Amino acid sequence: MKISYNWLKQFININWTPEQTSALLTDLGLEVEGLEKYQSVKGGLEGVVVGKVLTCTKHPNADKLKITTVDLGGETPVQIVCGAPNVDVGQMVPVATIGTTLYTNEGEAWTIKKGKIRGEESHGMICAEDELGLGKSHDGIMVLEETVKIGTPAASIFDIENDTVFEIGLTPNRADAMSTTVQLEI
Incomplete structure (x- = not known):
């Protein structure tokens, strides 16, 4: 039973x-x-939380990348390098934190790591819906409603x-x- x-x-x-x-x-x-x-959703979106983009500047060494500072509800905001064309200051976004395992739509696992992208540190990833397993769109990051609380687990936002x-x-x-x-x- x-x-x-x-x-x-x-x-x-x-x-x-x-x-x-x-x-x-x-x-x-x-x-x-x-x-x-x-x-x-495979992985249950464990480690993915809501963040607020505090700053968004052009990457000095790449035309299509931006350097963002994102508040995840912790003591200090984190720097994340993002390639999405629609990222902007003030947005509430889903962020995969370091150590989070995400799955492609084909079920392949990959883990978010701290890294350097064109010389700038990145401490997580601002996610598009296909990166979270919530759809197939990769046109840009998901922008959440402004009423969502910073640090909220993404699984509760998307009813996973x-x-x-x-x-x-x-x-x-x-x-x-x-x-x-x-x-x-x-």
């Missing part, structure tokens, strides 16, 4: 991790045989579903657990 962690949280007010919940279910006599991650599914092996002594409509007394 498979049970969604998000579904279970609708009935039980818990702040446990899926692993802690799995251990508890096992202690209650429901044998959890495995956990499976589910993400409506991240869930864990418990695979529960039913044992003969727990006939009451033959359906997900059963009440779990925790």
